[in-house]
Amino acid sequence: MAREREGKSFKKKYCKLCFEKVGFVDYKDDKRLGRFVTDRGKIVPRRVSGTCARHQKQLTTAIKRARVLALLPFTSDFYR
Amino acid sequence: MTKYETTFILDPGLDEAKVNEEVDRVVQWIKGLGGEVLEVQRWGKKRLAYEIDRRRDGIYTLVLYEGPGDSVKELERRFRLNESVLRSLTVIHVPPELTQPQVDADAVAAAEDAGDE
Numbered sequence: 001m002a003r004e005r006e007g008k009s010f011k012k013k014y015c016k017l018c019f020e021k022v023g024f025v026d027y028k029d030d031k032r033l034g035r036f037v038t039d040r041g042k043i044v045p046r047r048v049s050g051t052c053a054r055h056q057k058q059l060t061t062a063i064k065r066a067r068v069l070a071l072l073p074f075t076s077d078f079y080r
Numbered sequence: 081m082t083k084y085e086t087t088f089i090l091d092p093g094l095d096e097a098k099v100n101e102e103v104d105r106v107v108q109w110i111k112g113l114g115g116e117v118l119e120v121q122r123w124g125k126k127r128l129a130y131e132i133d134r135r136r137d138g139i140y141t142l143v144l145y146e147g148p149g150d151s152v153k154e155l156e157r158r159f160r161l162n163e164s165v166l167r168s169l170t171v172i173h174v175p176p177e178l179t180q181p182q183v184d185a186d187a188v189a190a191a192e193d194a195g196d197e
Contacts, residue, residue, distance in 0.1 A: 024174050028087070028142075068169050069087055070128035070138065077130070 013050025017059070025058035027065035030072055037063060041073040083118070083146045088159060088168035089138035092125055102164055103141055106155075113154055115147025132166045144173060 016035075017025065027033070036044050036051070036059055043063055046056045066072040090102055107117050123140035132138070152170050159168040 026174070027169075027171070065169060065171065067129075069089065069140075069167060070130055070132060073129040075130075 015050060015052035015055055017055040018052055022055070025055060025062045027062040027069070027071070029062075030066055033059070033063050033066055033072060037072060039076060041075045081146050081148060083144065083173035084152055084170055085142060085144045085173045086152075086155065086168060086170040087140060087142045089128075089132070089140055089166040091164045091166060092135060092137040092139055094139065094164060098164075099139055102162075103143075106141075106143060109155060109158060110143065110145050110147060110151065113147060113151035115145045115151045117143060117145045119144040135166065138166055 022032075025033070036049060038044060043060055046053070049056075051059060063072060067074050086106075088106070090099060094102070103120065103122070107120065110117050119142075121142040121144070123142065125137050125139050128136055128138050156168060156170060159165045
């Protein structure tokens with residue numbers, strides 16, 4: 001739920017993939033996967049992105065597969 | 081028989097004829113191993129997210145086929161022996177109607193922007 005703290009308001013998180021009605025997260029869809037990794041190339045945790053359990057599970061597998069095919073980085077060049 | 085999809089990355093230095101030859105060879109291999117090729121998708125030359133063997137680009141090809149499980153093992157073994165292939169990945173095929181979103185990504189991005197304060 002959206003909570004009120006001093007000076008800050010929170011927006012309720014929701015699963016972006018459910019909103020887009022993605023049935024199955026595909027490793028070839030590097031544009032979509034790119035939204036769920038940080039600029040260091042890490043997978044964004046569910047507590048941050050708000051992704052539901054089912055989609056997060058599919059996401060991790062898809063991101064890891066995409067990394068093998070060099071569609072996504074294991075780590076970004078900048079920090080290497 | 082299971083449907084598999086194999087994506088492999090070829091050396092960007094290869095010319096068109098050589099690339100065609102490699103792809104045709106893979107198709108022939110699958111047939112030879114008792115499989116049936118359903119689709120060949122050529123993504124063309126793409127930038128790699130990280131360097132593989134000092135190469136920044138790669139020629140991506142996806143082959144969708146149906147075949148026995150043993151064929152996957154043999155195909156991957158041959159890929160490893162082939163120096164033109166930088167990388168390959170075989171996964172069990174998921175029908176595309178499941179992967180396609182019902183709402184397009186641009187509309188979602190617009191909705192998200194509107195939602196942010």
